[in-house]
Amino acid sequence: MGKKVAIVTSNAAKGEEARRILERLGIEAEVVEMEKLEIQSESLEEIALRAARAAYEVLRRPLVVDDSGLFVEALNGFPGPYSSYVYKKIGVRGVLKLMEGVKDRRAYFKTALAYVSQGVERVHVGVVWGRIAEEARGSGGFGFDPIFIPEGHSRTFAEMEPWEKDALSHRARAYEAFAAELKWI
Amino acid sequence: MGKKVAIVTSNAAKGEEARRILERLGIEAEVVEMEKLEIQSESLEEIALRAARAAYEVLRRPLVVDDSGLFVEALNGFPGPYSSYVYKKIGVRGVLKLMEGVKDRRAYFKTALAYVSQGVERVHVGVVWGRIAEEARGSGGFGFDPIFIPEGHSRTFAEMEPWEKDALSHRARAYEAFAAELKWI
Numbered sequence: 001m002g003k004k005v006a007i008v009t010s011n012a013a014k015g016e017e018a019r020r021i022l023e024r025l026g027i028e029a030e031v032v033e034m035e036k037l038e039i040q041s042e043s044l045e046e047i048a049l050r051a052a053r054a055a056y057e058v059l060r061r062p063l064v065v066d067d068s069g070l071f072v073e074a075l076n077g078f079p080g081p082y083s084s085y086v087y088k089k090i091g092v093r094g095v096l097k098l099m100e101g102v103k104d105r106r107a108y109f110k111t112a113l114a115y116v117s118q119g120v121e122r123v124h125v126g127v128v129w130g131r132i133a134e135e136a137r138g139s140g141g142f143g144f145d146p147i148f149i150p151e152g153h154s155r156t157f158a159e160m161e162p163w164e165k166d167a168l169s170h171r172a173r174a175y176e177a178f179a180a181e182l183k184w185i
Numbered sequence: 186m187g188k189k190v191a192i193v194t195s196n197a198a199k200g201e202e203a204r205r206i207l208e209r210l211g212i213e214a215e216v217v218e219m220e221k222l223e224i225q226s227e228s229l230e231e232i233a234l235r236a237a238r239a240a241y242e243v244l245r246r247p248l249v250v251d252d253s254g255l256f257v258e259a260l261n262g263f264p265g266p267y268s269s270y271v272y273k274k275i276g277v278r279g280v281l282k283l284m285e286g287v288k289d290r291r292a293y294f295k296t297a298l299a300y301v302s303q304g305v306e307r308v309h310v311g312v313v314w315g316r317i318a319e320e321a322r323g324s325g326g327f328g329f330d331p332i333f334i335p336e337g338h339s340r341t342f343a344e345m346e347p348w349e350k351d352a353l354s355h356r357a358r359a360y361e362a363f364a365a366e367l368k369w370i
Contacts, residue, residue, distance in 0.1 A: 078274035089263035
């Protein structure tokens with residue numbers, strides 16, 4: 001295909017992770033670190049697409065932007081698109097406190113991945129369902145990983161090896177969906 | 186002065202409130218209802234200014250945009266710029282739950298008001314300090330008003346008459362600061 005995609009992010013480590021995922025899928029990519037336009041919206045898809053459009057205005061080359069969040073059913077989807085802000089402010093402990101005494105612990109992680117190039121816009125999503133643990137466990141991953149147990153597992157994301165998490169993560173799923181379509185666009 | 190200012194908002198009721206405040210301050214204004222660009226940022230000032238700039242690109246006339254939030258000290262400023270989202274998702278009860286057993290109940294409401302016209306950009310803020318009540322009280326106002334007790338008072342914002350709240354509110358203070366400067370710009 002020979003299309004080199006720019007992964008636009010303000011977080012070089014996350015960009016590198018995305019680059020590795022795409023490389024494994026046969027897509028050459030490079031990380032471009034720049035400030036992302038992040039709008040307030042309840043739609044991760046809209047947040048990612050608006051950021052990708054704004055970056056395209058500057059870079060004028062094929063690029064992707066992704067955005068992720070944890071959506072807790074009993075909290076009406078909170079913290080959702082604002083997960084990183086909420087994590088920074090009230091942390092894993094705050095979410096555990098909100099979930100005290102709550103029976104319904106279903107939650108999902110979601111990534112929206114927006115691709116923009118000349119005349120083309122696409123958004124792909126990746127979702128992984130699971131449940132909120134009763135207490136934080138594990139030291140791997142980042143953010144809310146220590147309290148998220150993916151469906152069919154008993155360990156949290158933070159208790160898994162990176163390759164285990166990557167094999168079932170929302171982020172990898174979004175990139176896989178994108179990679180599958182890229183050859184057609 | 187004869188300057189007619191557009192109050193740009195996606196919420197007509199809030200716009201009307203701002204128009205009344207400005208009218209009382211001798212400034213003629215009209216409400217323009219349109220979708221606001223709302224970026225994600227921890228700075229209300231930045232959120233309001235970016236929204237005002239984006240609206241100016243479209244309207245090309247002197248305008249204001251305001252944005253407000255509740256900042257709870259013991260929660261590191263949460264919910265802050267994301268107050269309306271957090272209110273919708275976990276409500277007054279969610280914030281009360283996060284504050285269970287917390288002694289330091291200090292908090293403030295803040296409004297950032299951005300003004301943009303040809304070659305001019307200004308941001309004014311209004312702040313009112315107070316504390317988070319132990320339980321929700323009152324049915325007036327909106328959002329987190331039922332759990333916010335302004336300093337020097339014993340009732341929550343939601344227990345006050347509109348004119349009482351207006352006399353000390355963060356929003357009115359921001360508009361007053363703006364009105365005081367408008368004659369010079």
